[in-house]
Amino acid sequence: MDADVIVVGAGPVGLLLAGELRLGGAEVTVVERLTTPMTESRASTLHARSMEILEQRGLFDGLETPPNLPAGHFGGIRLDLSQQPSRFPGQWKLAQADLERLLADWARGMGTRILRGYDVRTVTSSEDAVEIGVHTARGPKRLRAAHVVGCDGDQSSVRRLASFDFPGLPATRELFRCDLTGVDIPDRRFERFEDGLAIAATRDGVTRVMVHEFGRWPVRRTSAPEFTEVASAWKRVTGEDITGGAATWVDAFDNASRQVSRYQQGRMLLAGDAAHRQMPVGGMPLNVGLQDAMNLGWKLAAVVQGWAPVGLLGTYDAERRPAGRQALHMIDAQAHLLLGGPEVDAVRAVLTRLIELPAVRDELAAMVGGLDVRYEQGDRLDGARLPYAVLETASRSTTTTELLRAGRGVLLDLSGDQTRGDGLEQLIQDVPGAVKTERATVPDGSPLAGIDTILVRPDGHVAWTGDCDSDPTAALCRWFGAVKEGRYSPARSGSAHDT
Ligand SMILES: Cc1cc2nc3c(=O)[nH]c(=O)nc-3n(C[C@H](O)[C@H](O)[C@H](O)COP(=O)(O)OP(=O)(O)OC[C@H]3O[C@@H](n4cnc5c(N)ncnc54)[C@H](O)[C@@H]3O)c2cc1C
Known part of the structure; x- marks a missing residue:
């Protein structure tokens, strides 16, 4: 094998994925057709969730935060984004070429191999590996890996060569x-x-x-x-x-709008524009692609590291395909409003009024910002992204963002109960996956106030929440591998929140 995973395409999605895979311990090679980095000004907008993701991995450390605009648009109609429930409300202006440089430096700094001037021409999958044939200036080459991910944009070669089904609506404008x-x-x-x-x-x-x-x-x-x-x-x-x-x-x-009917075919996967083609408007396609990469990185790394529970990788398609579909709906609706002639004037007039209503504004702003993505509908925060919050541990003041820096899962004990905390720490020792415990308290008014235990995935989404006497074993098994049975009996001494 030349790598555990070959990522095809050094665009923003491929580079973020490569970094995430490295964080998870996978050996990664990125192959890119272009001999030098792209310099065109393509997408230039980062939305709130993308900013959260990049901050989570420390990508802005030592750098100035990009310029911010408090408003964006929905189909060309002004949309106030300043009230988004995020540390990064609004639109953030960062040229795609600069984003790619930032991500490439980060991924390379962690040991990603980036091979430029490698144009993928063939993809062959067998039971235990995938082989790609590439054209280079020095002649053809072959590379093998356990998995190949096509992050090679809207004209994806991987998608075509591997015959991914790609249904949707053809372009009309x-x-x-x-x-x-x-x-x-x-x-x-x-x-x-x-x-x-x-x-x-x-x-x-x-x-x-x-x-x-x-x-x-x-x-x-x-x-x-x-x-x-x-x-x-x-x-x-x-x-x-x-x-x-x-x-x-x-x-x-x-304005063509298409999405592959499966994000995974055996050992081959797709992410970003390779998986969904849409009108490039308002930075949404890029931002959706970054979330694909975050979702896939730790899961695929878990597979190659050998600790992935059964079905973990399958949740990539199960989670990101519906999220992608929803994003396509948002983009298609905007394309209709933007490109329609006088026949859409009436709809635009109605929406221009409705968008001023806080409920409508907030719903649209959450969708545009990628803040509404929820992989599970449960109580409290289950399936949602972990909100930013300040945490007080025994030794330091920290934040939820810092907690996720290392790209590991976190079993966060906020109960303030010593027995409970000890039990969780003991439990985690038997978990094969990349997850750690942290004990902390949160101030009144925190978005985490009132929750005793939270299991957070490496991509920052909440896997499970529980009270002081609830048992996280099933959730740990589901996301981080089998826990030996009977090692933990939930503490029943009551939590700080019970009083
Ligand atoms: C010309 C252009 C202008 C755009 N302008 C805007 C805009 O104004 N606003 C906006 O919101 N969005 C815009 N977009 C969309 C935005 O750039 C994409 O949504 C975003 O780049 C998707 O990221 P990605 O990593 O999935 O794919 P890409 O950024 O397309 O990256 C794919 C990479 O794969 C490489 N590749 C392709 N085929 C192969 C192969 N066979 N072998 C090896 N490597 C390969 C490509 O060279 C490329 O580097 C634009 C896109 C394009 C193409």
Whole structure:
């Protein structure tokens, strides 16, 4: 084997996944077609949950937090994000190229091998391994691993070569996008004209324009459109002449919406745009992909490390496919609102009023920010992400974010009961998986107040919550491997919260 896991694609999703796999102890090789890192300005928005994830792994340590915008949009209609229940409400502006550099340094620093100039051409899966054939400048090569994950974007080779079923809706509308220097046009935030939609934003001397002519069907293309085509569309929609500008990058994209019907086929898996193709709007696709990587990393690492309980890896598809479907719905709805002509004006007018209602605003803001993802519907926090909270341990003041830094699960005992804490510590010694215990207290008003015990997964989602006399054994077995039976009898001496 050349690695435990080969990740195809050094985009943001592949790089985050590689880091997560390394944290879990897996040997990882990333193969990437491009010989040098991507420099185009693609997605530039990180949403609240992505910021939480990156902070959780310490990726902003020593760096300035990216610039923040308190509002985003839903289908071009202003959406206040400032009330999101997160440490990072709003939109955070980080160019994709910078995010990729950050993630690559982190993953490489932990021992990930990144092979550039490796274009995957074949994928062959057998009972105990997957072999990929790659084209390199020095000729063809073959690499073998126990698992291969395709993080190779919306035109995924892995998806095609491994014949993943990829149903969905075909494209019905086309948009142009380009980066320009040397033009002086006003910023336009999702401005609707009689004949189309225009967006312009200038940052650091570069103007990103996007334009759609209402009713414009996609054209079959084998290469990017010429700038003159974009300039003509811009002129027809806005009346402005941008032909004097110099285009550094031109691109056409569409509103196709597809999702693979399974995220896993034996030893091959998909994550990010390779698993779901959607209109790239508002940074949502990238942010959904980062959550795929967080969900998959520790589970796949557990499999190759040999401690994964039966069915653990299967929960990747079971959890992320519905989450991806919901995100696609959100994006499709926005595409409809953005690209529809006068026929959507009435719906837009109604939504513009509704979005001011706190309940509507908060629901949409949670969805856009990735904060609503819940893998299980239970009491309290079960299945939800662990909220940020300050924790007081016997020796230090810490936070839930810090607790998850190492990428291990945590059995957090907040009961304040010595016997209970001792019992949990003893129990955890018999758990084969990557989980530790921590005893702490939380101040009044904390989002964790009133909960005695919380089992948190390495991806920051709550696996289980319990009272002082509840037994976490079944939850530990389910997520971190079989615990020897009869080692723990729940303490019944009462918790600090009982009083
Ligand atoms: C041109 C473009 C512009 C975009 N602009 C925006 C935007 O303005 N706003 C927005 O929200 N989103 C935008 N997006 C979408 C956003 O960039 C993606 O959602 C995000 O990058 C997905 O991350 P990923 O890691 O899944 O895939 P990608 O970032 O696409 O990474 C896939 C990687 O796999 C590599 N690869 C592909 N095939 C192979 C192969 N056969 N062998 C080896 N390596 C391979 C690619 O070179 C690439 O580095 C844009 C995407 C593109 C392509």
